[in-house]
Amino acid sequence: MTAMKPAFALLALAAALPALAAETPPAFNLSPQQAHIDAPRNPAAIAQIPPGFAFAEPGKFTVAIAGASGPPLALLASDDKSTIGSEADTARLIADSLGLELKVVQTSWEDWPLGxxxxxxxxxLSNVTVTESRKKRFDFATYRQDVLGFYVKSGSSIASIKEAKDVAGLKVVVGSGTNQEKVLLAWSEANEKAGLEPTTxxxxxxxxxxxxxxxxxxxxxxxxxxxxxxxxxxxRGGIKQVGLVNGGWPLKADIAVTTRKGNGLVASIQTALEGTIAGGQYASVLQRWGxxxxxxxxSQINPPGLPD
Known part of the structure; x- marks a missing residue:
């Protein structure tokens, strides 16, 4: 999550979307006892842990996950206390690779930088986008792309939204002050210059x-x-995806594991992620959560970040 897209209350959207009579049952297992996707110990990653490194708790990989990331990234299980989702699953892959026990701490978005x-x-692991400003304070190992989506109602005749001309003349719900608003307004301006209808x-x-x-x-x-x-x-059904755009458009935005600047842990985390990518566990996590x-x-360490 970048600092530029907090305004769209997506959790409320999830709660508000009405169920349709023809929808299928939820495809995601929300039980706290759901089977873990495990990764083997990665000797190369373990060897990169700095000698004498002081983990927050000995023998544990303590990871902060902000609940505001929203499902499927982070949500409470059916017991209303256990944090599940793609972020927790990815954190477990890293912990397994480093030979550590995973400890997930639920936190707020405002708390993680100091923590x-x-x-x-x-x-x-909380949907943190790499920016040039954040790179001055933290080290990053990437694990997902920052992706925005165009969604329409299930029965819509709109089949594809990939570029500016595809939104000409459309009315599009977008959050004020967000990355997606910037993209939409830029596309609309380009369309007007090309003699096409503006987007509303x-x-x-x-x-x-x-x-x-x-x-x-x-x-x-x-x-x-x-x-x-x-x-x-x-x-819940009722909407379908018709287009994807990188969240940093026209630049590339990356989501990354965030660590303390200069403490040396990022290299072992990046090696752990590379191992799970090669081993298929990483793909299994993303497929589990769609x-x-x-x-x-x-995975990259400290790639070019978005300008602030």
């Missing part, structure tokens, strides 16, 4: 109204972070 800087957490951004604070507007045809699409809309489409569109082929 990881102070050593309260060994790492943060629709700002609806009430997410029930936003969802009903899409399903009723009063607006044409929703443009928002892909992960939650994918989750909604799978578990996030294959956000898959990466290699």
């Amino acid at each position: 990881v800087s102070s050593g309260k957490y060994d790492a943060v 951004p629709v700002y609806l604070d009430d997410q029930a109204a936003a969802t009903l507007a899409v399903q009723s045809g009063r607006v044409d699409a929703i443009f928002a972070p892909n992960s939650l809309l994918s989750y909604i489409a799978t578990t 996030l294959d569109a956000e898959r990466i082929d290699h």
Whole structure:
């Protein structure tokens, strides 16, 4: 999650989306006892842990996950206390690879920077986008692409939204002050210069109204972070994905494990991630939570970040 896209209340959207009579049962297992996707110990990653490194708790990999990331990234299990989702599953892969026990700490988005800087957490997996400003304070190992999605009602005649001309003349629900708003406005401006119809951004604070507007045809699409809309489409139905755009458009935005700057742990985490990518466990986690569109082929340490 970048600092530029907090405004769209996606959790409310998930809660607001009405069930349809023809929908199928939820495809995701929300039980706290669901089977873990495990990774083998990775000797190369373990060897890269700095000698004498002081983990937050000895023998454990303590990871902060902010609940505001939303499903399927982070959500409470059916016991209303256990954190599950793709972030926790990815954290477990790293912990397994490092020969450590995973400890997940539920935190707020505002708390994680101080928590990881102070050593309260060994790492943060909370949909954190790499930016040039954050790279001055933290080290990063990438594990997903930052992806935005265009979604329309299931019966819509709109089959594809891939570029600016595809949104010409459309009404699109978008969050004010977000990355997706910047993309949409840039595309609309390009269309006007090309003699095409402008796009009408629709700002609806009430997410029930936003969802009903899409399903009723009063607006044409929703443009928002892909992960939650994918989750909604799978578990509740009524909308479908017709296009994906990198969240840093026209640049590339990466989601990364976040560690304290200069403490040396990032190299072992990156090696652990590379091992799970090669071993297939990483792909299994993304497939479990419907996030294959956000898959990466290699983990990078401190790649170019978005400008601030």
